[in-house]
Amino acid sequence: MPPAPDGKSIPAGKIRAGHPADWENGVNDEQNLIRLLSVFDASEEAEALCNVLRNTGYIVRDLRVEDEEDMRTALDEESFDIVLAKAEMPDFRPAQVAAVLGHVNQPIPVVAILPAGTKTPPLDLLKTGVNDAVSMDQSAHLSHIVRREVEHMQNLRALRRCERMLHETEKRARTLIDGSRDAIAFVHDGMHIYANGAYLKMFELEDFEDIEGMPIMDMVSSDDSAKFKDFLRGYAKGQIKDNSLEVQGTTGSGKTFSINMEFSPASMDGESCTQIIIRDQTLSKDLEQKLHVLSQQDILTGLYNRSYFTEQLEALVSRAVQGSSRGALLYINLDGYERIKDEHGISGSDLLLSDVGQLLKSKLDEMGLLARFDGPVFTLMLQNVDIKNVEKLADGICRLVNDHISDVGNQSVTTTASIGISLINETSKDAEDAISRAAKGCQSAEQEGGNRFSVYNPAIEDLAENEQLRLWASRIKTALQKNQFRLMFQPVISLHGEPGEHYEVLVRMIGEDGEEIPPNEFVPSAEQAGLMGFVDRWVIANSLIILSERHKQNQGLRFFIKLSSGSLTDEGFLTWLNERIKSLRLDANTLVFQVSENTALNYMKQAKVIFDGLRQLRCRCAVENFGKEQNTFQSLKHLDVDYIKIHRDLIANLAKSVENQEKVKAIAEHAGGKDKQTIAAFVEDANSLAVLWQCSVDFIQGHFLKEPSTELNYDFQEGF
Numbered sequence: 001m002p003p004a005p006d007g008k009s010i011p012a013g014k015i016r017a018g019h020p021a022d023w024e025n026g027v028n029d030e031q032n033l034i035r036l037l038s039v040f041d042a043s044e045e046a047e048a049l050c051n052v053l054r055n056t057g058y059i060v061r062d063l064r065v066e067d068e069e070d071m072r073t074a075l076d077e078e079s080f081d082i083v084l085a086k087a088e089m090p091d092f093r094p095a096q097v098a099a100v101l102g103h104v105n106q107p108i109p110v111v112a113i114l115p116a117g118t119k120t121p122p123l124d125l126l127k128t129g130v131n132d133a134v135s136m137d138q139s140a141h142l143s144h145i146v147r148r149e150v151e152h153m154q155n156l157r158a159l160r161r162c163e164r165m166l167h168e169t170e171k172r173a174r175t176l177i178d179g180s181r182d183a184i185a186f187v188h189d190g191m192h193i194y195a196n197g198a199y200l201k202m203f204e205l206e207d208f209e210d211i212e213g214m215p216i217m218d219m220v221s222s223d224d225s226a227k228f229k230d231f232l233r234g235y236a237k238g239q240i241k242d243n244s245l246e247v248q249g250t251t252g253s254g255k256t257f258s259i260n261m262e263f264s265p266a267s268m269d270g271e272s273c274t275q276i277i278i279r280d281q282t283l284s285k286d287l288e289q290k291l292h293v294l295s296q297q298d299i300l301t302g303l304y305n306r307s308y309f310t311e312q313l314e315a316l317v318s319r320a321v322q323g324s325s326r327g328a329l330l331y332i333n334l335d336g337y338e339r340i341k342d343e344h345g346i347s348g349s350d351l352l353l354s355d356v357g358q359l360l361k362s363k364l365d366e367m368g369l370l371a372r373f374d375g376p377v378f379t380l381m382l383q384n385v386d387i388k389n390v391e392k393l394a395d396g397i398c399r400l401v402n403d404h405i406s407d408v409g410n411q412s413v414t415t416t417a418s419i420g421i422s423l424i425n426e427t428s429k430d431a432e433d434a435i436s437r438a439a440k441g442c443q444s445a446e447q448e449g450g451n452r453f454s455v456y457n458p459a460i461e462d463l464a465e466n467e468q469l470r471l472w473a474s475r476i477k478t479a480l481q482k483n484q485f486r487l488m489f490q491p492v493i494s495l496h497g498e499p500g501e502h503y504e505v506l507v508r509m510i511g512e513d514g515e516e517i518p519p520n521e522f523v524p525s526a527e528q529a530g531l532m533g534f535v536d537r538w539v540i541a542n543s544l545i546i547l548s549e550r551h552k553q554n555q556g557l558r559f560f561i562k563l564s565s566g567s568l569t570d571e572g573f574l575t576w577l578n579e580r581i582k583s584l585r586l587d588a589n590t591l592v593f594q595v596s597e598n599t600a601l602n603y604m605k606q607a608k609v610i611f612d613g614l615r616q617l618r619c620r621c622a623v624e625n626f627g628k629e630q631n632t633f634q635s636l637k638h639l640d641v642d643y644i645k646i647h648r649d650l651i652a653n654l655a656k657s658v659e660n661q662e663k664v665k666a667i668a669e670h671a672g673g674k675d676k677q678t679i680a681a682f683v684e685d686a687n688s689l690a691v692l693w694q695c696s697v698d699f700i701q702g703h704f705l706k707e708p709s710t711e712l713n714y715d716f717q718e719g720f
Contacts, residue, residue, distance in 0.1 A: 033058070033059045033060075033061060034053060034058050034059070034060050034061070034081050034082065034146070034150055035061050035063075035078065035079060035080045035081045035082075036050065036053075036060055036061065036062045036063070036080065036081065036082055036083075036084060037062075037063055037064075037065065037071070037074060037075075037080040037082070037083045037084075037108070038050075038062055038063070038064045038065075038083070038084045038085075039064075039065055039066070039071065039083065039084070039085040039086060039089060039092060039094075039097055040064055040066070040084075040085075040086045040089070040113075041066055041086065041089055041090070043064060045086065045113075045136070046062065046064045046084075047062075048136075049084055049113065049136075049142065050062050052139045052142055052143065053142075053143065053146060054481070056143045056147075056474075057473065057474035057477045057478065058146075058477070059477060059480070059481070059534075063078065063080075066089075066092065067091065067092050068092055068096065068100055071092075071097065071100055072100065072104070075100075075101075075104055075106060080108055081108070081150045081153050081154070082108065082109050082110075082111065082146060082149055082150055082153065083097060083101070083108055083109065083110045083111070084111050084113055085097045085110055085111070085112055085113065085130075086112075086113050087112045087113060087114045087115070087125070087133070088115060094110055094112040094125065094128070094130045094133075095125070095128035095129065095130065097110050097130075098110045098128055098129030098130050099128075099129065101129075102129060107153075107156065108153065109131040109132075109149035109150075109152065109153055110129070110130045110131055111130070111131060111132050111133065111134065111142075111145055111146070111149065112125055112130050112132070112133040112134075113133075113134065113135075113136055113142075114133055114134065114135040114136065115135065115136060116135055116136040116137040117135060117137065118135040119135070121133035121134070131149055132145050132149070170269075177196050178196050178197060180196060180198060181198060182198060182277050182278060182279050183195075183196070183198040183199035183201075183202045183277070183278040184196045184198070184199055184275065184276070184277050184278075185199045185216070185275075185276045186266060186268045186273045186274070186275055186276070187216045187273060187274050187276060188268075188271060188272075188273040188274070190215050190216055190217065190232070191213050191214065191215055191216070192208075192211045192212060192213065192214050192215075192216065193212070193268055193271075193273060194208070194268055195208055195211060199278070202249070202259075202278065203219060203249065203251050203252070204251040204252060204253060204255070205252070216276070217229070218250075219249055219250065220247050220248065220249060220250065221247070221248040221249065221250040221256045222250075223248060224247040224248050227245075227247060228245070228247055231245045235263055235274075236324065237324070237325065238315070238316055238319050238324075238325040238327075238383050238384070239383070241369065243262060243263045243264060243315075244260055244261065244262045244263070245260070245261050245263070246258065246259070246260045246261075247259060247261065249278075259278050260278065260279060261276050261277070261278055262276070262277045262278075262279070263275070263276055264277075264311075264315065265314075265315050265318045265319070272318075272322060296308035298357075298371065298372040300350055300353060300354055300357075300372065301353060301354050301357030301358070301361075301372045302354075302357065302358070302361070303357050303360075303361060303370055303371050303372045303378070304369060304370065304371035304372075305371060305372065306371065306372070306373050306374060308371065309369060309371035309373065309379055309381065310431050310435075312369055312381065313329065313381055313424075313431040313434060313435070314430065314431040316381060316383060316424055317424055317428045317429075317430055317431055317434060320424045320425050320426060320428055321426055321428065323426060325383060325384065326383075326384060326423075326424060326425045327381060327382050327383040327384065327385060327423075327424040328381075328382045328385055328387070328390045328421060328422070328423050328424060329379065329380070329381055329382075329421070329422045329424060329434050329435065329437075329438045330379065330380040330381075330382070330390070330393075330394060330397070330419055330420070330421055330438065330453075331373070331377065331379055331419065331420040331421075331422075331435065331438035331439050331441065331442045332360070332377065332378040332379065332380065332397060332417050332418075332419050332442075333376055333377050333417065333418050333419075333420075333442050333446070334352075334353075334356065334376040334377075334401070334415050334416075334417055335415055335416045335417060335418055335446065335450035335451060336415055336416075336450075337349065337352075337375070337376035337415070340352060340413060340415065342652070342653050342657070344408050344409070344411070344413065345657060345658070345659050346659050347659070348408040348409060348413075349376075351406070351407075351408045351409070352406050352408055352413055352415070353372070353376060355404075355406040355407070356378075356401065356404070356406065356415070357372055357378065359400065359401070359404055360378055360380075360397070360400075363397075363400060364380055364397070367380070367382065367393070368380050368381050368382040368383065369381040373435075379435070379438075387423065387455070390421055390423075390455075391421070391453065391455065394419045394421055394453035395453065397417060397419060397453075398416065398417055398419060398451055398452060398453060401415065401416055401417040402414075402416045402417075402451055416450050416451035417450075417451065418442050418445035418446045418450045418451065418452065418453075418454075419441075419442060419445060419452075419453035419454070420437075420438040420439055420440060420441025420442030420443065420444070420445060420453070420454055420456060421438060421441050421453060421454070421455045421456065422434050422435075422437035422438040422441060422455075422456045423455075427458065437456040437458060438456060440456050441453075441454040441455060441456035442454070444456075468525075469525055469528055469529060472522065472525035472526070472529065473525065473526075473529040473531060475509075475511075475522075476509070476522060476525065476526050476529070476531050476534075476535070477531070479509050479510065480531075480534050480535070480538060483538075484509065484510040484511075485507055485508065485509055485510065485535070485538055485539070485542075486507070486508045486509075486510055486516065486710065487505060487506070487507060487539065487542055487543060487546070487710070488505075488506040488507065488508060488708035488709060488710060489503040489504070489505060489506070489708060489709060489710070489711070489712050490503060490504050490506060490701060490706060490707070490708040490709075491503055491701065491705065491706050491714040491716070492504055492560060492679060492699050492700075492701045493699060493700055493701065493705060493714075493716065494698065494699055495689075495692065495693055495697060495698060495699065495700055496698065498698070498699075499556060500556035500557070500558055500716075501556055501557045501558065501712075501714070501716050502558045502560065502699070503557070503558070503559055503560065503712060503714075504559075504560040504561075504681075504701065505539060505543045505559050505560065505561045505562075506519070506708050507519060507535065507538075507539050509521075509522045523535075523564075527564060527565070527566070530566065531566070532564035532565070532566035532567075533564065533566030533567050533569075533570050533573075534566075535564070535566075536562070536563060536564055536566060536567045537567075537576065539561060539562075540561055540577065540580070541580060543559055543561055544580055544581065544584055544586060544591075545584070546712075547559055547584075547586060547590065547591075548584040548585070548586055550712065551586070551587070551590070557590060557712070558590045558591070558592060559590065559591055559592065560592045560594055560622065560643075561591065561592070561593055561594070562593075562594055562595075562624075563593050563594065563595050563610070564599070565599050565602070565603050565606075567610070568595065568599070568603045568606040568607050568610050569603065569606050573610065574610065574613040574614070574617070577617065578617055581617065587618075588617050588618040588619045589618050589619070589620065591619045591620065592619070592620040592621065592622050592642065592643060593610075593614055593619055593620070593621055593622070594621070594622035594623065594624045594643070594645065595607055595610075595611075595621075595622075595623060595624070596623075596624055596625045597623050597624070597625050597626045597627075597628075597647075598625060600623055600639060604638055607638075607639060608638055608639060611639050611640060611641070612640070615640060620642040620643070621639070621640065621641045621642055621643075622641055622642060622643035622644070622645060622679075623636070623639060623641050623643075623644055623645065624645035624681070625645065625647045625648070626644050626645060626646055626647055626667065627646050627647040627650050627663060627664075627667050628647045628649055628650070633670060636670075636674065636676075641676060642676060642677065643676065643677050643678070643679055643699075644667065644671050644676055644677070644678050644679070645678075645679040645680075645681055646664060646667055646678060646679065646680050646681070646697070648681060648682040650663050650664055650667075651664070651680050651681065651682050651683060651684075651688065651702075652682065652684070654687075654688045654691050654692070655685070655687035655688055655690075655691055661691055661695065664680070664691075664692070664695045664697065665694075665695040665696070668695050668696045668697050668698075669696070672696060677698040677699065678696075678697045678698050678699070679697070679698065679699040679700070679701060680692050680697045680699070680700050680701070680702075681700075681701045681702060682701070682702050682703075683700045683701065683702030683704050683705060684702055684703060684704050685704060686704070688704075
């Protein structure tokens with residue numbers, strides 16, 4: 001028996017079908033790959049069905065078995081998304097296949113493949129546990145059934161993972177709650193359903209059974225009963241801005257004491273409820289109040305900050321899903337902010353944000369919850385409003401910002417606003433979903449010229465977006481299968497004469513008509529569809545082949561290769577890379593793998609594992625797009641890198657921006673002190689070179705020096 005395309009041996013009786021490309025690109029990604037178990041006595045028939053699925057854009061990993069023993073062995077060794085079973089197998093029919101799956105408790109869908117020409121699936125067959133049936137010659141019908149059943153299987157697995165995660169999370173949360181110094185209780189319909197030890201001790205109770213089912217009202221003194229009832233009524237309707245209340249608590253013995261209760265939506269054993277926290281009063285009230293305010297406030301504008309806003313939005317969405325409230329979210333973005341920042345510097349743009357923030361606060365603070373969300377973006381949460389009033393308000397905000405003049409230093413600055421609106425109701429998933437929809441509405445307003453608003457319609461927009469994503473995913477899968485990508489190389493040049501030839505590896509996708517598709521067009525869709533891990537592997541595999549050939553003449557050649565989050569989260573990536581480096585007998589020291597700072601921060605645990613693994617393989621590491629995140633040096637404490645590639649926004653307009661120069665110099669000095677080298681990418685003018693030299697940056701890269709090319713022909717000896 002020959003080895004499998006991935007180098008693994010195939011047990012006797014089981015035949016691996018499919019194209020080697022399916023195995024080469026294979027990653028455990030349930031969204032992009034079908035793991036198919038076919039029960040057929042003829043490999044030609046099974047392969048024909050695989051080709052049908054490949055032609056619809058799937059990457060198929062197929063294992064063929066012929067009897068029950070082989071099937072049980074296969075199920076013990078691997079997981080599958082779907083089973084295609086030939087209806088006329090002599091000794092192992094679809095009903096028996098379904099029975100085996102039931103016996104081993106694996107709810108994998110079974111589709112019976114009927115002889116060509118069969119128009120109606122036999123009803124008796126469908127009663128045996130088979131999910132569906134289709135004739136051999138009905139390709140379109142087969143693709144539809146497979147897509148439906150695989151999606152159902154993936155959703156079922158996702159549901160089970162979520163249930164396990166929820167169970168573990170609730171278990172850990174219960175442990176933390178029980179050990180908290182703060183008194184914590186959960187109430188449903190005004191009745192206690194859980195309380196920790198600190199809560200029981202505070203109210204002089206021995207056991208939770210003493211208050212189980214007891215009204216929360218009984219824990220408040222009679223003098224504050226009316227005040228407490230009014231608060232609870234307003235909280236239930238979402239009319240309370242500050243979710244805390246100071247009242248007199250009372251014990252069973254009649255002792256009263258001052259308490260501050262904080263309310264937030266929660267769930268307990270799958271049931272929606274309210275969490276009440278009574279904080280440990282070890283800090284003085286004045287200091288605690290100051291810290292509480294600071295934790296909610298954006299320092300620049302004095303408005304609520306992103307964290308507090310998101311928390312309150314999540315509470316509104318939770319009430320909306322339960323049908324007890326509704327609302328709207330306005331995502332307000334200042335048009336042309338980047339241009340203003342380039343012209344007036346960061347301090348000038350901060351003055352603009354502060355001024356516009358106060359303008360919005362003076363008009364909107366009583367209407368809803370206003371926050372500075374991120375950069376030039378403000379958000380406004382409205383409760384119990386209809387769409388006509390929301391649109392009227394959004395139009396008024398556009399006119400308000402358009403008519404306002406801000407003083408920035410000695411100059412007057414004007415701007416406009418683009419506003420996206422998302423409605424919050426029973427269809428809202430969570431706060432993140434509501435913000436994402438409003439941001440997309442804002443993007444639509446910007447694309448129409450700005451200074452206007454746009455309401456995001458999920459029924460239309462989501463459908464169009466999903467269809468667009470499906471089309472892109474299909475194009476990218478086809479490109480992977482047919483090698484329709486092209487590598488490009490851009491030199492990374494030393495400012496201080498360091499020997500060797502350094503290139504960053506870039507990728508372009510080739511369209512059906514041979515046109516070159518840049519990364520900014522296909523990469524976002526590839527990331528959203530979970531395909532970037534496949535693209536990474538294609539780029540790396542082909543780069544290593546080129547590097548291996550060139551090393552026969554040039555040992556000083558080094559490649560910088562990007563890694564996406566798809567590779568960071570791929571548990572098999574390091575093993576796969578190690579096998580390819582060894583098979584080509586490459587010096588791993590000539591490989592530099594770079595990850596965006598934002599990606600590294602979002603996947604810090606995985607990035608650390610990958611970077612540590614790359615170190616063990618003797619590869620070098622880099623972080624790119626560095627310098628724009630808050631606490632930007634924090635990531636370097638966790639990631640051991642050799643190179644720091646500075647964010648393009650800090651290189652743009654470098655010769656004119658003193659602030660950018662100071663930031664670049666600070667990054668270079670920090671890197672030098674940690675024995676790391678810096679790279680300035682996107683260098684577009686000669687004036688920046690002298691500044692970068694003075695800032696002690698080590699390498700430069702950009703179109704001004706050399707545009708990306710398919711050839712490795714830059715003259716490093718002549719330099720720039």
